[in-house]
Amino acid sequence: MSIPRSTEELERLSNISVDHNIPVKLYFRSAELILKQARVYKLENDLEHAYLLYMKYTNLGLSELPKHPAYKKVENKKNIKTLNKNCLEALEALESMKPQLNKIYKSYKEQIQRKSPIKSPPPEDTLPEKEQTEKTSIEHIDQYSPSSPPLEALGDHLKEWNLQEALEGVQGVGYRNTTATDHSETSYSNHEKTDYPSLNKHNQSDQYNYQASYRTHQLISPPKLPPKIPHPQQPHYPTIPPKIPFAENRPELPPKIKISSGPTVD
Template sequence: MQSSEKHMKLELASLDPAFRVKQLANYGAMVDVDPNVPPRRYYRSGLEMVRMANVYLAEGSLENAYILYMKFMTLFLEKIRKHPEYSTVPLDVKSVNQVKLKEVMPKAEKLKQRLFDQYTREHARYKDFEAKRKIAEEARRKQEQEDAKLAQILQADENRQDGSATGPHLMNTDNWAVTPSAPPVDGVLYPDDFAKEPSQAPLNQYKSVPPPIPPKPVQENVISDVFPPLAGGLRTVVVPATLMGRFLTIAASNTAKNIELCGILAGRLEQNQLKITHVIVPKQSGTADSCSTNNEEEIFHYQDQHNLITLGWIHTHPTQTAFLSSVDLHTQCSYQLMMSEAIAIVCAPKYNETGYFALTPDYGMQYIAACRQTGFHPHPNDPPLFYNVTHIRLDSSSPIEMVDLRR
């Protein structure tokens, strides 16, 4: 485990348990409703939100589950009612949502208590850890003081030895004749006192002192099971390597006619990774540079039956390179507003290109969400509105199911 991660765990555990739970609830309340996104899309996204939360809960990722439950409740108990088209939402759609709310609210309350209990245990271990650390630090400080005193004694002894050895050479001893064994007289040192090497007993006595026993290091695993902090980055989207080739096969007849084809990327959440498992090709209409879906209810019904969440979309550019047009940017914005990790895959068979794109989170999303133009229209290129995503992973072993609803 890296030191930065350990430090963050310690910081989290040091916080008051109630404060940590409150932070999660605040994060879950950070939901905004874009009046330009149809409310029906929010209702669809809400169901997928609950599906992901249930997966997180089953996998033991309690914090992520709690945040998603809170987002769902904030969205449909408060925010969605402010949408200008809220009154147009069919009653049957609202009723399904109400059933989910009754299911989610007690789950969130129980989860809140579980998190509080977990944080309380972590905080207790943190306090125990800090007490042991302070004891070890005090022992280390005392040992350093004792070592410093010992060093001073040794240095003083060496200074005395050096001063005694050089003192007699300052005297004239040519005519002295003193019995070698004569002891000092009246405290005055005579030359014969140095006939032998001065005793090293005192110095050896100090040098033979065993080195100080270092304090027992503080155990690093005292709170090693502290729940890791919420991931700050985007979750990985796993893309089956065969997906693009199989989609191009389905699109071949359209490509031959110079007509775009689009599909919905759907899948599941597993171990905090979003895995694309299905490409749903809906009934649609297309041109050489655009395509639009028809009868979205069929898509929703299929996803509900197979417990799938929307992870983005894919479409062809029969005669152009792989990029996002102005219309594509608005389409991608609607997906990315629902899920930050949503991607757009563009296949350009004429140029043998495949692009994996998303709107830039620091500029593109805000710019396109605020743009009210429709159809093809110019957008500035600098700063860039979209980029080649890095949060995807091509997997040659992942299967993909192609679902063609046009048949």
């Protein structure tokens, strides 16, 4: 058997939304199927499912579907009339089922309260060992006496204490404020200076004065470039002869011959 649900919960589950991109005819068909199934549940005395579907039908027909852009078209006039008529039937069914559902839910709550009595807190003797330990530690903290030295004063005392001052006078620990001359005298007084031979005394077994020779770094000169190839000389063309001058005394042209016009023949 399923757990009874309140009418408030069923109304919250019956919320439905309309997508404006879906044709409105599909919503009219869906509403018709929801109403048919709600009637079947009511005949089978399944009040919860019937109440849920009737609520979905009324929400769809009265609240959400009128928001669709194509709801008020002329071809939907008959479907709108049927929808409004069926919404009246659904509202009457909801009013008749709501008191019965509230009664069933109330009896279920009372039955649960009878089965689960109010638990009284256990006595202190029956508390677990861990809880008793925590309670005891809290009591010790509450009983802290103010006469004991506070932590701040203890911290100041620790700040004044210095390890160097505490170990002063202990042999092998710490250091003395001596000058550089005293340190050199005390450190190297028992050691003689070592006389290292000079460079002139090196390799003198054959009575030859060797001197260190230093190699000079030879600079690597880059290779010489090959000689430039001379460009081939352009061929020598023959010189152009001078222009022949024209004679200035040009011969005169003969006079033009006049053509005389003869008699005309009609």
